[in-house]
Amino acid sequence: MCGINGILHLQTQKKIDEHLLKKMRDSLEHRGPDDKGLFIEKNIGLGHRRLSILDVSAAGHQPFFSDDGRYVMVYNGEIYNFKDFYPELKNNGFDPKTSSDTEVLIQLFQLHGLKMLNRLNGMFAFVIWDKKERKLIAVRDRMGVKPLYYSFYNETFYFASEQKALFTAGVPLKIAKDGMEEYIFNRFVAGENTLYENIKKILPGHILTIHESGKTTNEKWWDLKAEIQNQPKIQNPVEWFRETFDDSIKLRMVSDVPVGVLLSGGLDSSSILASLNHQNFKDIQTFNIGFKEKEHNESHLAKMMSDKFGYGFHTMQLEDNALFEKLVSSTYFQDEPIMHLSEPHILALSQMAKPSVKVLLSGEGADELMGGYVRYKALKYPSLLSTIATIGHMDYFTTRPRYEKLARYSQINKPDDLVLYNSCNIYPNDIAMTFGITNPPKNEYRNQILADAKSLYPNNLRRQALFFDQHTYLCSLLDRNDRCTMGASIECREPFLDQRLIAGLGSLEDKWLFTGKKWKFILKSAMASRLPEEILNFKKVGLSVPWGDYLIKSPGFIEELESFSKSDLFKMPYFENIDVKKLVQNLQKGETKMIPYIMPLFMMYIWQKTYTNKF
16 A cells, blocks of 8 residues: 655646655655565656565565566555466466565556456545556556546646645645635535546546646446446345355465454444454454543444454544544645545544554445435435425424435435435525535536446436446545545555445345334345354444534634634635525524535635645
């Protein structure tokens, strides 16, 4: 697991500035504190920071060169099945000299070119410079677990694992109007665009090729819709799921350093722990975040599971000044205003885990694959929503946070918009009434994904929402996990995101997901013999954080809330109609329904105050 960066001047006579390339690279030191490397040749330069997980010797040093010297690669990620390719490589005249997946990756590329991608089981972002054809080839994994950003600026192509390296190289930090609109309406920017002008992401499952002449091509190498359509019928879904899940976990335990588990105490992370125990993995350490507020706390369940299997258990709480400090740190690592609101906690947890492990397993992805969010339930009977819309002003709805949100959601009257805004906390009507902003974003990428979802699952809003989230909301969660764990120099692996599980689950009938009170039926069925009733039937908490209490009761935050209410943020054209003082006063009076309105603005304020001045 690493940080990668590079510069390609399209004016071929322009030479690489080594100092600038190093500055870019070393802004990513947290992603790779174990080693660093550079490759420079005239107008091309590649940089690498290494977190050594497989073959921790100097043999895994990057940039990595092919045996014939034609290709130079920088790579961030893990190919879990890399050892499977040894016989094939040896039969074709290759002689792997390391026990590193990096060498296997470049030799497979020499042998098969990009056709090898579909055979990889892993998470990766890598860039290869072809000296002969004078082109850069940049590739990202199927689900976008590993990040890769780029910018064309002043006739130069820059790329890096994080935006901060691009800003360090001199790409201007400027917010895009479309990006700001999407942040307010949808919580984050989806697709290849970002919050910033002139900075893009390589899409998951895509290849970007940049020729020295400036010609670029962008192609998709993995398509989830096609994978689901081509999936053979699964005869015994529960057995298939259990076997594939166990194998996914076994693969993700491939490591030359200790591996631990992010353990909430919920169904997903407990299923990972149960699989590890079933496969006789020993000496596992688990890491948990606890809350003093009982309704947010699952620590007792996490401890029970760790004790049951004889695994080490570590927990912590994050409050007051320590929370504020981690909020600022996580904003820096995230490169954008944080939006899931659990970023400070995952960063703190990763930092606590760092002395014990170098890799953490996470349960991310299970909810989007198997229908684990309560918000999907509103899509079961869309006609009920129109009824709720007419009675949503009644006390029953206005006095209970979850029902108050449902009443606001029910004001959406187009089925497409019910999917588009399902993962939001505030909706277009709310934004118009409270912020005075009436024009929703274009959302071209989201609409394209929604069109795919509708053709794959016609007249099935729940399945459309899952497919939609797998390409949007889940990407933002994976980015959060990557940034928070790598901020502590730890690698995060997600066993639920094995490509066999993703495509297979997408092909199953609804009953395997949406049966039972809390859904995720196939996971519960597969784990019924391994998990206690307390876990199988516990009310889902997730990593929910009581931000309303923090803002009005915690000393550091009280001060910040005061500054926030006078911030220059609200002089910006897009925010000028927001009465922020009124929002804050209502929150201070105890109106917790203000929290979803205040948090995106407050996090934008923290980002503007603590991040932008660094560049």
